[in-house]
Amino acid sequence: MTSQTIAQTIKACASVLDNHDGSLTFNEPSLEAKILVGHCVKKTFSQLIVDANEYIHADIQLNIKRCIERRLAGEPIAYIIGHQPFWTLDLDVSEHTLIPRSDTETLIETVMNLPIADDASVVDLGTGTGAIALSLSSEKPNWQVLGIDFKQEIIELARRNALKNGLKTTFLQSDWYHALNGLRFDLIVSNPPYVESDSPYLNQGDLRFEPRSALTSGDHGLADIKTIITQGKMHLKKGAYMVLEHGATQAMPITKIFLEQGYSQISTIADINGLDRVTLAVFDKPL
Numbered sequence: 001m002t003s004q005t006i007a008q009t010i011k012a013c014a015s016v017l018d019n020h021d022g023s024l025t026f027n028e029p030s031l032e033a034k035i036l037v038g039h040c041v042k043k044t045f046s047q048l049i050v051d052a053n054e055y056i057h058a059d060i061q062l063n064i065k066r067c068i069e070r071r072l073a074g075e076p077i078a079y080i081i082g083h084q085p086f087w088t089l090d091l092d093v094s095e096h097t098l099i100p101r102s103d104t105e106t107l108i109e110t111v112m113n114l115p116i117a118d119d120a121s122v123v124d125l126g127t128g129t130g131a132i133a134l135s136l137s138s139e140k141p142n143w144q145v146l147g148i149d150f151k152q153e154i155i156e157l158a159r160r161n162a163l164k165n166g167l168k169t170t171f172l173q174s175d176w177y178h179a180l181n182g183l184r185f186d187l188i189v190s191n192p193p194y195v196e197s198d199s200p201y202l203n204q205g206d207l208r209f210e211p212r213s214a215l216t217s218g219d220h221g222l223a224d225i226k227t228i229i230t231q232g233k234m235h236l237k238k239g240a241y242m243v244l245e246h247g248a249t250q251a252m253p254i255t256k257i258f259l260e261q262g263y264s265q266i267s268t269i270a271d272i273n274g275l276d277r278v279t280l281a282v283f284d285k286p287l
């Protein structure tokens, strides 16, 4: 490989991403090239500009080539570089769980607009990287936020992210509410698996690389949501909120489940693309 500067390498990588013949489309090849090159040379975007004429060592050129090959094979950029921005945080990611999506910021905004006490207790079910739990902790430092997920590797990832972002959020391994015996919360939030098991989307884009355990649920994608709503009644204080992220076509069936289970004040919030994304409800009569 001939010696190239940072600027030349970014240009060459962007051109490879732009002109390849595969089925993938890269919306912003030059942005992706900057992210991948920046990751390999360990420089921020502004350092890439300042050091544009610096030559890149052959070993690092090889690393960049490998990263581009992985990207051309469709692997999500967050898995290649190992982290992803979410809300105001930077979160490590792993193959054990979902890469946080900007869609989920609708849930954070929804929660921020609720009249919830300053000392609230909150649980984030299926916390993954800790995206929701950590964002809420960062916004509301006095909330007692607990994130749960069912795999120990995921809990360790979320704890690392808490440390990385200087947050005191607690994480616990649990199959939904199993380890939460007797605990009641002012707020239950969740972005659970909600994709139908046979959805064609599972064979497209980033979803091909993410674990099915983070994505799919039986009963048309509603099985886990049903469990969370039904069993949630044993874990909500009087007048407490449940706020759930879901697929764009699931607001109606979820509203129905909330109603059947005795919840009230049910409403649905759309994301920035105008798609129904979050449904929330209040539980007024704890069991």
Ligand SMILES: C[S@@+](CC[C@H](N)C(=O)[O-])C[C@H]1O[C@@H](n2cnc3c(N)ncnc32)[C@H](O)[C@@H]1O
Pocket: 096, 097, 098, 099, 100, 101, 104, 125, 126, 127, 128, 129, 130, 131, 132, 148, 149, 150, 151, 154, 174, 175, 176, 191, 192, 193, 194, 213, 214, 215
């Ligand atoms: C759609 S991902 C959401 C991850 C993260 N909250 C986010 O918004 O980026 C769903 C998460 O639910 C977790 N999960 C799936 N089944 C679970 C169960 N039975 N108990 C607890 N967590 C579960 C998965 O491991 C995954 O991390």
